[in-house]
Amino acid sequence: xxxxxxxxxxxxxxxxxxxxxxxxxxxxxxxxxxxxxxxxxxxxxxxxxxxxxxxxxxxxxxxxxxxxxxxxxxxxxxxxxxxxxxxxxxxxxxxxxxxxxxxxxxxxxxxxxxxxxxxxxxxxxxxxxxxxxxxxxxxxxxxxxxxxxxxxxxxxxxxxxxxxxxxxxxxxxxxxxxxxxxxxxxxxxxxxxxxx
Numbered sequence: 001x002x003x004x005x006x007x008x009x010x011x012x013x014x015x016x017x018x019x020x021x022x023x024x025x026x027x028x029x030x031x032x033x034x035x036x037x038x039x040x041x042x043x044x045x046x047x048x049x050x051x052x053x054x055x056x057x058x059x060x061x062x063x064x065x066x067x068x069x070x071x072x073x074x075x076x077x078x079x080x081x082x083x084x085x086x087x088x089x090x091x092x093x094x095x096x097x098x099x100x101x102x103x104x105x106x107x108x109x110x111x112x113x114x115x116x117x118x119x120x121x122x123x124x125x126x127x128x129x130x131x132x133x134x135x136x137x138x139x140x141x142x143x144x145x146x147x148x149x150x151x152x153x154x155x156x157x158x159x160x161x162x163x164x165x166x167x168x169x170x171x172x173x174x175x176x177x178x179x180x181x182x183x184x185x186x187x188x189x190x191x192x193x194x195x196x
Contacts, residue, residue, distance in 0.1 A: 003194055004033045006175040008163045009109070010041045011090040011097070011123065013171035017079070017113040018071050019184035023172075024110075026187055030194045036105040038094035039160040039168065041087070048169035052087065071184070078118055085122035093123045095152035096133065096143050098159075104143075107136045 007023075009016040027034060045052055053064060065081060072079040093112050097105050111132050115121035121128050126148070130140030146152075163173075167180060174181040174190050181190040 002031050002033045003176065004035065005190070005194075006035045006037055008037050008039050008168045008171065008173040008175065010044070010171040011038050011093045011109065011112045012041065012087055012116055013113070014068055014079070014117055015184045016172040017117040018068075018075055018077055019172050019187065020110050020113060021075065021077065022184070022187050023174075026191050026194075030191060032194055034106065035102075036097055036109045037159050037163065038090065038097050038109070038156065039163050039171070040094075040156055041090060043157070043160055044164070044169065044171075047164050050169060054087075080117060080120060083116055084120045085124070086116060088116065088122055089124040091153065091156065092126060092144075092148060093129055094156050095147035095149075096129055098152055098155050099143055099147035100133075100138065104136065104138050108133060108138065111136050 026032075041052075044050065053061060056064070068079065068081055071077075072081075090112075097109050097112070100108050112123050112129075115123055115128070115132055121132070123129060123132075126144055130144055133140035133143050166175065166178075168175070168182075170182055172182075172184060174186070176190065176193050179193060181187070181193070
């Protein structure tokens with residue numbers, strides 16, 4: 001029986017973007033089922049003891065940039081280190097991931113992250129999100145209509161609150177059987193846990 005991983009992430013996280021390739025390879029190797037669970041950025045920083053990058057000490061900001069350069073080069077993942085539309089409000093994008101089917105949510109989540117960090121797109125713009133969904137083979141207008149409502153926004157906040165109750169404080173976080181693996185550089189440990 002396939003194991004299930006809850007994948008908590010911000011759709012504007014550079015670390016979640018950098019993890020796409022390795023995580024998809026892990027999924028293919030292990031046959032896991034993945035629940036794609038975007039969580040709210042502001043409340044996660046506010047409730048779980050973090051700071052958005054712009055509010056961090058300059059030394060931490062500089063180190064973050066150095067690490068992004070290193071990991072982008074090491075993983076051979078093209079990346080705009082200072083994307084034009086960052087930070088962007090990811091609320092509607094997250095609601096679209098929730099409104100998508102389970103099969104669609106993986107491709108859509110990956111495409112939204114790629115739109116921010118590679119393609120310089122504004123994921124706060126509804127038309128941009130429609131186009132991203134269309135490029136994933138999803139009816140973007142229909143998905144937007146299903147996502148842009150109070151029920152979906154509440155679902156985002158409910159999942160976020162549940163994630164916080166489980167001690168999720170950053171992106172990406174992979175949860176397996178109650179154990180958390182935080183960061184794109186923890187995927188090897190996640191795979192070891194999956195394989196038992």
